[in-house]
Amino acid sequence: MAKLKGRGYASVNYPTGMNLGGDPSQALIHSTTTGTFVVSLSSVDLGQGLKTVVAQCAAEVLGLPFENILIDTADTDTGPHCMGTFASRGTHRVGNAVIMAAAEAREVMLAVAADELEVDPGDLETDGTGFIAVKGAEEKRIHITDLALAAHFKHGRTISGRGIFLKEQSTVVPETGEMDPDSCQAHACTVAVVEVDDETGVVEVLEMHNAYEIGRALNPAMVTQQVEGGAWMGMSHALFEATEPYYPARDHGPADFTEYLMPGPADIARQYSVILERPADNGPFGAKGIGEMTANAPIPAIANAIFDACGVRVETMPFTPERVLRDLDALKGTT
């Protein structure tokens, strides 16, 4: 009886967005009277961080502090249309739409600033701290709060912009089956190191090495966390999660999600993550989608590591102790 160590790897290519009847998302942006830019979306942030990332996109294009951006995803009935947050498309689609909307709003912002400062809009620049200033004469400047007030109450202007990103529907070429369903693809590889207890069948994941090529990482901390949280979910799919009972009687199965097995803090692997940045030409500042793919490669990597450790080819998820032991027995010819 021994604990057998093994290492396995797996790779994944993952599309950003999908075909549907075209894959659009819209964004509208407007300035309040005091210079907060409200980005209206129907896209949902369910914890993945969409609000943070698209606020970064808006702030970057407007040349204003991140704190000046307010993302409003309140209502899909009244907001501009979004196909949805799925297919790892949010950052790419919504980010592009927000960039387009913010660019239009920036143009109005600079035009109003030009009127206020009595200069040509082409001579103006934003400094990222909230001021719009004349290039080379930074003392001639106006703060966005004063500018927004002036736009409303003096010039009668709305500082606003519209944006949409549309990936048009791609039809299939009948002869070849060719189509162009997505916008770009992210790539990743996971190496898993596991230990298999050949007496109990328990598989423990010791290490996960994650390498991700995702275009540009708009928010590297969130990217790393998505990679590691996703790897944890992959490990969960591989070793724990099932609605069916592990053992023959149905009442051994989970009755609800509180009994649904997933790894806890004591089951975590050491994770090592590397992000490679090769900007996609159609991505917002080069970003590709990094969502669902993070749970994919860990599963076959763990299966391959189990094979490396003990020669067993597990084929049904989750790789429970019972399944590993049955396969081990079959391998040894003891059943």
Next chain:
Amino acid sequence: MPSSVVNLTVNGREQEFLARPAESLLTSLRDRLGLMAAKRGCAQGSCGTCTVLVDDKPVMSCLVAVETIEAAEVRTLEGVADGERLDEVQQAFLDGFATQCGFCTAGMIMTAEALLAENPDPTHDEVVEAISGNVCRCTGYRAIVAAILDAAGRRK
């Protein structure tokens, strides 16, 4: 059954309110006192998002009938920061990015506060054991464990 008057000290402030029979501490905190940091995740004591301190002990507030803890001292996440100044655990969670969707964060921090109050220099395994009743579905736990160890270091 009639409602009863309950007195608690919540985050240092005396509170007196009416509670329905068997009303949970979580319901009192959220619906009566407007303290929304403790989350209602499973409402059956298995996720830990509602963790608060009652007389310095971490409890799942969804399982505590508030009338049974009359005169207790309750501490929630709202009572952790000193005004705008975050405490060491909060700062370590922020700096170490130990949160993603944020739903588990309040419970994790209160569990960590209880751990560090009792054991200022915990080992990795002691941190893991302490947060074993707190479920996180985003981070994979590693950043959370690291942040709690970091907070212990900051308090030294």
